Amino acid sequence: MHGSTGSEPRIKVHTLTDYLLAFYAGRDPAHRSAETWNWFDDSAMKLGIATYVIHRGNEAIVYDTFASIEQARWMRRYLEAMGIEKFTVVYSHWHLDHIAGDAVFGDCDVVATRLTADAIAPRKAAIEDGTLWGPPAIQSIRVPNIIFDDRHTLTIGDITLQLRLRNIHSADGCVILIPKDEILLAGDTLEDPLTYMIEVENLPQHIADLREMRAWDIERIYPNHGDPDVIAGGGYGKSLIDATIDYVAAMLAKSHDQDYLAGSMEDYVGHLAARGWVHPFEPYRDVHAQNLKLVHEHWRDKLLPVI
Numbered sequence: 582m583h584g585s586t587g588s589e590p591r592i593k594v595h596t597l598t599d600y601l602l603a604f605y606a607g608r609d610p611a612h613r614s615a616e617t618w619n620w621f622d623d624s625a626m627k628l629g630i631a632t633y634v635i636h637r638g639n640e641a642i643v644y645d646t647f648a649s650i651e652q653a654r655w656m657r658r659y660l661e662a663m664g665i666e667k668f669t670v671v672y673s674h675w676h677l678d679h680i681a682g683d684a685v686f687g688d689c690d691v692v693a694t695r696l697t698a699d700a701i702a703p704r705k706a707a708i709e710d711g712t713l714w715g716p717p718a719i720q721s722i723r724v725p726n727i728i729f730d731d732r733h734t735l736t737i738g739d740i741t742l743q744l745r746l747r748n749i750h751s752a753d754g755c756v757i758l759i760p761k762d763e764i765l766l767a768g769d770t771l772e773d774p775l776t777y778m779i780e781v782e783n784l785p786q787h788i789a790d791l792r793e794m795r796a797w798d799i800e801r802i803y804p805n806h807g808d809p810d811v812i813a814g815g816g817y818g819k820s821l822i823d824a825t826i827d828y829v830a831a832m833l834a835k836s837h838d839q840d841y842l843a844g845s846m847e848d849y850v851g852h853l854a855a856r857g858w859v860h861p862f863e864p865y866r867d868v869h870a871q872n873l874k875l876v877h878e879h880w881r882d883k884l885l886p887v888i
């Protein structure tokens with residue numbers, strides 16, 4: 582399989598504002614692209630994924646190219662049918678579920694943080710032959726051609742987008758702030774019901790960057806992995822940032838506890854769900870268990886940071 586998932590994409594399109602669309606796929610366990618384990622079905626689609634498009638006139642900025650060639654092609658055709666002819670890609674971070682549709686936008690500029698470009702370049706061959714995360718392989722991934730270190734501004738018609746580096750979830754994170762409507766496109770810096778931890782050595786920095794982000798003028802938040810009903814219904818408030826800080830801080834604070842690995846998803850997000858800040862979703866139980874394991878391995882014998 583070369584970036585092909587062999588099935589017709591099942592994508593829902595939500596109109597969030599007159600210039601902002603969400604394309605949502607996944608959380609649909611009845612449909613798989615392959616019978617055996619693969620990251621497309623068993624990670625990306627299981628958790629559900631949104632890709633966001635900012636459009637004005639015949640131009641669009643595509644914030645991530647989806648988790649497969651088919652999904653990206655479906656999205657591009659949909660946008661072309663709206664009269665859009667010029668596309669610019671912005672990457673939220675280098676992970677495969679966000680860049681897999683790159684080839685569909687092979688004629689477009691790709692904007693990303695320098696760290697995203699630096700992460701893709703040495704992994705390009707392993708991504709393309711399906712050995713980095715296992716199958717499916719992804720054909721012709723490019724290294725982004727417009728790179729920035731900390732901040733970058735894009736304009737499309739009357740809309741200004743502020744791209745900002747965030748070390749949350751992954752060190753190369755790029756979120757998009759749309760000051761006009763105080764909208765934050767959060768990439769994978771925020772997930773509902775809990776953040777997917779990988780670079781656990783950076784958790785104290787994640788909390789610092791989350792706190793800084795919370796001080797920005799933000800009215801509505803749209804994460805890439807979230808509850809489709811909340812996304813379609815107007816997005817999240819800053820309480821999703823509060824929930825993420827609470828979760829990460831508790832995961833760190835308890836990491837020296839004897840029975841740490843037995844901590845359930847409910848133990849950590851139950852009180853946040855009761856406030857309506859997050860919406861527990863069964864497949865995140867495995868993500869939480871994996872988070873516990875990674876945090877335990879890294880932090881059990883280290884002095885815990887003051888956070």
Ligand SMILES: [Zn+2]
Nearest residue numbers: 676678679769
């Ligand atoms: Zn992701």
